[in-house]
Amino acid sequence: MTTTTGTVSPAFRLTDSTLRDGSHAIAHQFTNEQVLDIVKGLDRAGVPVIEVSHGDGVGGSSFNYGFSAVDERELISSAASVLTRAKLAILLVPGIGVTDDLRDCHERGASVARIATHCTEADISEQHIRLAKQLGMEAVGFLMMSHMLEPDQLLEQARLMESYGADCVYVVDSAGALTTNGAKQRVGKLAESLSCQVGHHAHNNLSLAVANSLAALEAGAAQIDGCSAGLGAGAGNCPTEVLVATCDKLGLSTGVDPLTMMSVAEDLVEAAT
Numbered sequence: 001m002t003t004t005t006g007t008v009s010p011a012f013r014l015t016d017s018t019l020r021d022g023s024h025a026i027a028h029q030f031t032n033e034q035v036l037d038i039v040k041g042l043d044r045a046g047v048p049v050i051e052v053s054h055g056d057g058v059g060g061s062s063f064n065y066g067f068s069a070v071d072e073r074e075l076i077s078s079a080a081s082v083l084t085r086a087k088l089a090i091l092l093v094p095g096i097g098v099t100d101d102l103r104d105c106h107e108r109g110a111s112v113a114r115i116a117t118h119c120t121e122a123d124i125s126e127q128h129i130r131l132a133k134q135l136g137m138e139a140v141g142f143l144m145m146s147h148m149l150e151p152d153q154l155l156e157q158a159r160l161m162e163s164y165g166a167d168c169v170y171v172v173d174s175a176g177a178l179t180t181n182g183a184k185q186r187v188g189k190l191a192e193s194l195s196c197q198v199g200h201h202a203h204n205n206l207s208l209a210v211a212n213s214l215a216a217l218e219a220g221a222a223q224i225d226g227c228s229a230g231l232g233a234g235a236g237n238c239p240t241e242v243l244v245a246t247c248d249k250l251g252l253s254t255g256v257d258p259l260t261m262m263s264v265a266e267d268l269v270e271a272a273t
Contacts, residue, residue, distance in 0.1 A: 009253065010048070010253050010254050010255040011217065011247070011252040011253050011254065012217055012221060012222055012223060012224050012252075012254070013048050013049065013222065013223045013224075014047055014048060014049070014223075014224055014225075014226060014240070014243075014244070014254055014255075014256060015047075015048075015049040015050070015051055015089060015112075015199075015223060015224070015225045015226075016042050016047045016049070016050050016051065016225075016226055016227065016228060016240050017051045017091075017201075017225050017226070017227050017232070017237065018038060018042070018227045018228040018229075018231055018240070018269055019035055019038060019039070019050065019051060019052040019053075019075070019079070020051040020052060020053040020054075020055060020057075020089075020090075020091050021051075021055060021225075021227055021231070021232045021233060021237055022055075022227040022228070022229075022231030022232050022237070022269070023054065023055040023068075023231075024055040024231075024232060024233035025231045025232060025233070025236065025273060026231075026272070026273050027066055028054055028055055028060075028061065028065075028066050028067070028068040028069065029068070029069040030068075030069065030070065030075065030272065031069060031070060031272075032070050032074060032075060032078050034268075034272045035052065035070075035075045035078055035079055036078055036079075036082055037268050038228070038264065038268050038269060038272070039052070039078075039079045039082055039083065039086075040082050041260070041263070041264035041267075041268050042086065042228070042264055043082070043083050043084055043085055043086045044260060045256050045257050045260035045261045045264055046085070046254075046255050046256045046257055046260070047086055047240070047256055047261075048085075048086055048087065048255060048256075049086060049087045049088075049089050049112055050079065050083070050086045050087070050088060050089065051088075051089040051090065051091060051112075051114065052072070052075055052076050052079045052088065052089070052090065052110075053072055053076070053090045053091045053092075054068050054072045055233065056093060056096055057090075057091040057092050057093040057096050057097050057116060058072065058090050058091065058092045058096075058097040058101045058102070058105055059092070059096045059097035059098065059101050060072075060093075060096050060097070065096070073104060073105075073108060076088070076090060076105055076108045076109065076110060077108045077109065079109070080108055080109025080110070081109075083109075087111050087112050087138075088109050088110045088111060088112065089110065089111075089112035089113070089114055089140075090102075090105045090110045090112070090113060090114065091114040091115075091116055091142065092105075092113060092114070092115055092116070092128060093115075093116045093117070094115065094117065094124045094125060094127070094128050095124070097128075099127065099128065099131050102128060102131055102132060102135070103131075103135065106132075106135045106136075106137055110137070111136075111137055111138060112137060112138045112140060113128070113129075113132035113135075113137045113138070113139050113140065114140040114142050114170075115128045115129050115132065115139065115140065115141055115142060115161075115166075116142035116144055116172070117141075117142070117143065117144065118143075118144055118145055119143040119144060119145050119146045119148055119149050119154060119157055119172075120148070120149065120157065121157075122141065122143065122157040122158070122160040122161050123160055125141060125160075125161055125164060125166075126160075126164045129141065129161060129164040129165050129166050130164055130165055132165075133165040138167050138168075139164075139165055139166050139167055140166060140167065140168045140169075140170060140199065140223075141158065141161030141162070141164075141166040141168070141169040141170065142170045142172050142201070143157055143158060143161070143169065143170060143171060143172055144172045144174045145172070145174045145175060146171045146172050146173060146174075146178070146186055147173060147175060147177040147178050147182060151185045151186050151188075151189035151190075152189065154171065154186055154189065154190070155189050155190055155193050155194075158190050158193075158194060158198075159193075159194070162194050162195065162196045166196055167196055167197060168196055168197035168198065168199050168222065168223050169190060169194060169196060169197075169198060169199070170198070170199035170200065170201050170223070170225075171183065171186045171187050171190065171198070171199070171200050171201070171216070171221075172200075172201040173200075173201065173202050173203050173212065174201075174203060174233070174234075175203065175205065175234065176202070176203030176204055176205025176206055176208075176209070176234055176235055177205065177206070178202075178206075178208070178212055179206070179208065179212075180208060180211050180212055180215045181215075183200060183202070183208075183212040183213075183215050183216050183219075184215040184216065184218065184219045185219075187200050187215075187216040187219040187220060187221050188219035188220060190220075191219055191220025191221065192220065197222040197223060198220060198221050198222060198223075199221055199222065199223030199224065199225070200212070200213060200216035200217075200221045200223075200224055200225070201224075201225040201237075201238075202216075202225070202237065202238040203232060203233065203234050203235060203236065203237055203238075204230060204232075204234075204235045204236045204237060204238065204239075205234050205235040207235075209230070209236075209237060209238035209239070210238055210239070210242055210243055210246055212238075213226070213238050213243055214246070214247075214250075217252070224238070224243070225237065225238065226238045226239060226240030226241075226243050226244075227239065227240060228240045228241060228261070228264050228265040228268075228269040229241070229265040229266070229269040229270050229273070230242070231269060231273065239265070240256075240261060240265070241258070241261040241262045241264070241265040244256045244257075244258050244261045245258045245261075245262070
């Protein structure tokens with residue numbers, strides 16, 4: 001798509017979740033210095049949204065989910081202090097994080113709230129999605145373990161999140177269990193039925209994360225997630241640098257520089273793990 005200024009608009013909006021989902025791979029031990037370096041690198045590469053939180057979301061640092069090396073609030077504040085272009089996102093799972101956590105993250109500079117529930121429990125997201133909108137944040141609904149519901153059932157849950165005010169609802173393949181057709185069917189069902197945007201978050205347990213992300217784009221996804229160097233829970237996430245390079249070869253604009261992304265993955269993220 002070409003704008004009136006002659007520049008190419010991205011085919012989708014990319015969110016890099018290295019400093020949230022990727023923290024699972026290192027037991028939530030990112031240091032403040034590592035977060036600063038990675039955020040600067042991702043921002044320099046042109047990544048439009050960067051997510052920073054405990055792997056299990058805001059409030060996750062605990063005996064149950066594993067203690068962070070550094071208070072995530074400090075990491076969120078640090079990330080916000082060095083961003084020049086990207087938006088700062090946080091993830092919150094109702095019951096792990098609470099509304100006061102959402103307010104605090106907003107005050108620290110987060111402008112995108114990703115509210116995550118099990119794919120059968122969208123109704124517990126209402127309070128947090130509505131609050132995010134009241135705070136002036138972008139609200140994203142995150143339907144985790146989406147492989148467990150058929151497309152029509154998943155749509156019912158997505159409609160709840162949309163009714164609460166979500167600007168986008170994600171098909172989240174938390175277990176990396178979806179095949180390419182499975183991802184395409186679920187994203188396609190939501191994209192053809194919802195008025196809000198649809199996103200896809202892929203894991204790599206079947207080595208299909210990049211393929212599933214591309215299939216999601218074909219089915220109408222407007223937002224896609226990745227993690228630099230493929231960091232993430234389970235077998236890892238869709239590697240951001242590979243997705244960006246693949247899109248570049250396919251002629252799909254991401255607004256992200258592939259070579260800079262590769263440097264971030266190799267020189268910063270891999271060094272931190």
